[in-house]
Amino acid sequence: MTPVIAVANQKGGVGKTTTAINVAAGLSLLGKRVLLVDLDPQANSSISFIDASSIGLSIYDLLTDSSITVSECTLATSVDGLFVLPSRISLAKVEAKLIGEFDAPFRLKDRIDPVRHNYDFVIVDTPPTLGLITVNALVASSHLIIPIQSSYFALEGTEDLLETVEKVKQRPNPNLQVLGVVITLHDKRTTLARDIYRQICGVFGDKVFDTVISKSVRLEESPAYKEPIFTFAPTSTGANEYAKLCQEVIARV
Numbered sequence: 001m002t003p004v005i006a007v008a009n010q011k012g013g014v015g016k017t018t019t020a021i022n023v024a025a026g027l028s029l030l031g032k033r034v035l036l037v038d039l040d041p042q043a044n045s046s047i048s049f050i051d052a053s054s055i056g057l058s059i060y061d062l063l064t065d066s067s068i069t070v071s072e073c074t075l076a077t078s079v080d081g082l083f084v085l086p087s088r089i090s091l092a093k094v095e096a097k098l099i100g101e102f103d104a105p106f107r108l109k110d111r112i113d114p115v116r117h118n119y120d121f122v123i124v125d126t127p128p129t130l131g132l133i134t135v136n137a138l139v140a141s142s143h144l145i146i147p148i149q150s151s152y153f154a155l156e157g158t159e160d161l162l163e164t165v166e167k168v169k170q171r172p173n174p175n176l177q178v179l180g181v182v183i184t185l186h187d188k189r190t191t192l193a194r195d196i197y198r199q200i201c202g203v204f205g206d207k208v209f210d211t212v213i214s215k216s217v218r219l220e221e222s223p224a225y226k227e228p229i230f231t232f233a234p235t236s237t238g239a240n241e242y243a244k245l246c247q248e249v250i251a252r253v
């Protein structure tokens with residue numbers, strides 16, 4: 001069964017999108033066929049590969065209108081083997097639209113399951129909330145990657161995330177597994193960052209990926225040029241670290 005990997009943490013700015021786009025692209029560059037599902041109304045992962053003007057039908061249409069097909073919404077990217085199910089700001093309305101629908105948490109799963117066999121990996125980027133959109137991602141996924149920013153407040157909020165994961169596992173999706181925790185925006189020169197690293201390992205143990213993603217200007221720049229880190233700055237630390245993370249992801253699934 002094709003792994004469906006959600007990248008989630010309800011905190012904003014922790015590197016969810018950067019991780020989703022570069023893991024998706026990194027797996028494609030290893031010859032895998034990958035679908036990147038953008039579930040954030042901000043559409044940052046979509047516009048990291050695609051011009052906003054070329055996004056027509058989007059994940060919002062797919063979740064709210066059963067007459068629209070996944071293939072009508074899916075766009076190819078400049079990376080061979082990488083496809084995007086794009087988002088638009090209209091996705092922000094989805095919670096209001098689906099209120100009272102008994103199948104609301106299952107909408108993404110119902111659309112992705114029939115097409116997942118067309119891909120080697122499905123990667124789902126999520127918004128910074130634990131609302132219905134993120135629940136849809138967790139219900140549709142086999143695995144979860146939790147990016148945690150290397151900062152003083154790193155672990156704040158992770159309890160709520162893990163509680164939501166447990167609830168999803170109890171009922172709609174008993175198969176959901178935490179694939180790993182990736183420490184992002186790390187600055188290994190500081191003592192604080194080393195302490196935070198130890199603290200995160202103390203909580204998550206061997207769930208923490210060996211690869212730590214350093215703070216890097218190149219990672220920040222690459223989406224503006226519609227390129228993943230691997231083609232934008234192939235010899236950068238960021239490219240090297242995300243390539244290693246992809247290897248760990250393949251080894252763990």
Ligand SMILES: Nc1ncnc2c1ncn2[C@@H]1O[C@H](COP(=O)(O)OP(=O)(O)O)[C@@H](O)[C@H]1O
Pocket residue numbers: 011012013014015016017018019044128184185186213214215216217219220221
């Ligand atoms: N390792 C990194 N080094 C430097 N900047 C980063 C790194 N990871 C993410 N960023 C930047 O930090 C900001 C937030 O990252 P993003 O991936 O969008 O987080 P999220 O999706 O969790 O909100 C973005 O401007 C992004 O370019």
Ligand SMILES: [Mg+2]
Pocket residue numbers: 016017018040044126
């Ligand atoms: Mg994001």
